[in-house]
Amino acid sequence: MNRECEEVKIAVCDDLAGDRDFLTAALKEYEALHRYRFAIEEFTSGEAFLAVDTDNYDLIFLDIFMGEKNGMEVAGELVKRSGKAALVFCSTSAEFAVQSYEVNALHYLLKPYTKEKLSGVLDRFFRAYKSQRNILVKVGRSEEMIYLQDILYVEANNKKSVIHTKNGDVEASVSMGQLMEMLPEGEFVRPIRYALVSMAEVVSVPTDVMKLSDGTEVPVSRGEKQNMKDAFADYRWKHSVMRH
Numbered sequence: 001m002n003r004e005c006e007e008v009k010i011a012v013c014d015d016l017a018g019d020r021d022f023l024t025a026a027l028k029e030y031e032a033l034h035r036y037r038f039a040i041e042e043f044t045s046g047e048a049f050l051a052v053d054t055d056n057y058d059l060i061f062l063d064i065f066m067g068e069k070n071g072m073e074v075a076g077e078l079v080k081r082s083g084k085a086a087l088v089f090c091s092t093s094a095e096f097a098v099q100s101y102e103v104n105a106l107h108y109l110l111k112p113y114t115k116e117k118l119s120g121v122l123d124r125f126f127r128a129y130k131s132q133r134n135i136l137v138k139v140g141r142s143e144e145m146i147y148l149q150d151i152l153y154v155e156a157n158n159k160k161s162v163i164h165t166k167n168g169d170v171e172a173s174v175s176m177g178q179l180m181e182m183l184p185e186g187e188f189v190r191p192i193r194y195a196l197v198s199m200a201e202v203v204s205v206p207t208d209v210m211k212l213s214d215g216t217e218v219p220v221s222r223g224e225k226q227n228m229k230d231a232f233a234d235y236r237w238k239h240s241v242m243r244h
Contacts, residue, residue: 008036008129010059013043013074014090015066019111020044023061023090026115030122035186046074054078057085059106059125064091072096075103086125135182137163137172144170148187152212154179154196166214186235191220191228199235 010027014020020042031038043049045067054060060078062071069077071089078087086106089096090113097108106128107121133148150165156176163170163179172179179196180188188196191210201213205228209217220228 007039008059009057010038010040010061011043011049011054011057011085012040012061013046013049013066013071014061014063015044016063019063019090023118026118027122029115030119034126036126045069046071050074050077054081054085058129059088060085061088061090064089064093064096070096072099072103075100075105079103086128088121088125133184135179137170137174137179137182139170139172144172146170148183148198149200151188151198152201152214152216153198153218154188156194164216189228189231191218191224193221195219199231202232202235205229205232 012020012023012027014023024040024042027038027040030036043052046062046069047067049060050069062074064071071091075087075089078085087100087103088106089100089108090111091108092111094108094110100108106125109117109121130149134145135148136143136145138144146163146165150167152164152166154164154176155162157171159173159175161172161174161176161179163172174182176194176196180190183196187199189199190196195218197210197212197218202210203213204211205220208220208222208225210220210228210232211217
């Protein structure tokens with residue numbers, strides 16, 4: 001199924017119910033506004049969180065002062081597990097702010113924080129998150145990982161597809177229809193029957209082509225001209241809003 005963004009798994013770890021409620025509600029507002037899909041789980045202590053498979057999470061919010069293990073100690077355990085989730089600390093004190101850099105925290109939020117402040121942190125997270133997303137495609141008898149940010153456009157080649165990337169072309173043993181299922185909706189469009197284009201690489205849609213960042217011009221079919229112009233305008237507007 002096409003989707004604008006795959007499900008993002010978020011852990012909220014805080015011993016105060018009111019703080020958990022505020023953060024969860026703010027996350028859901030952001031989710032609805034930007035049309036993401038969040039799976040949010042709440043934990044009342046660091047011990048409870050460390051008892052689950054922490055590798056399942058993409059983003060973790062950790063209170064500093066809670067239970068037997070404080071948030072910094074929990075973060076240390078996560079680093080030992082080689083977790084790749086982004087960490088955001090939440091605290092009423094700036095005492096551990098400098099120490100948070102040792103665990104490569106994304107941010108250190110001082111309570112009480114505003115929804116606007118949280119939104120800025122989430123914007124930073126998603127810029128990094130999107131840059132790391134990838135797909136696995138069959139190339140001959142093996143599989144190759146391709147980062148979405150590297151894809152310029154894709155051309156159909158019978159039952160295969162040629163994926164044009166910033167690092168060269170990849171002939172994948174996957175059909176255009178299968179690729180459409182793998183790629184996030186809203187970030188890739190189909191201006192003509194045999195091509196898929198990354199909206200992030202489109203610099204203009206003058207008339208009957210989409211001009212890409214590398215100078216390539218992908219034709220736009222007559223029936224898709226207005227749709228492509230609208231998609232380009234919507235994409236640029238949405239991402240300009242997210243940057244601010």
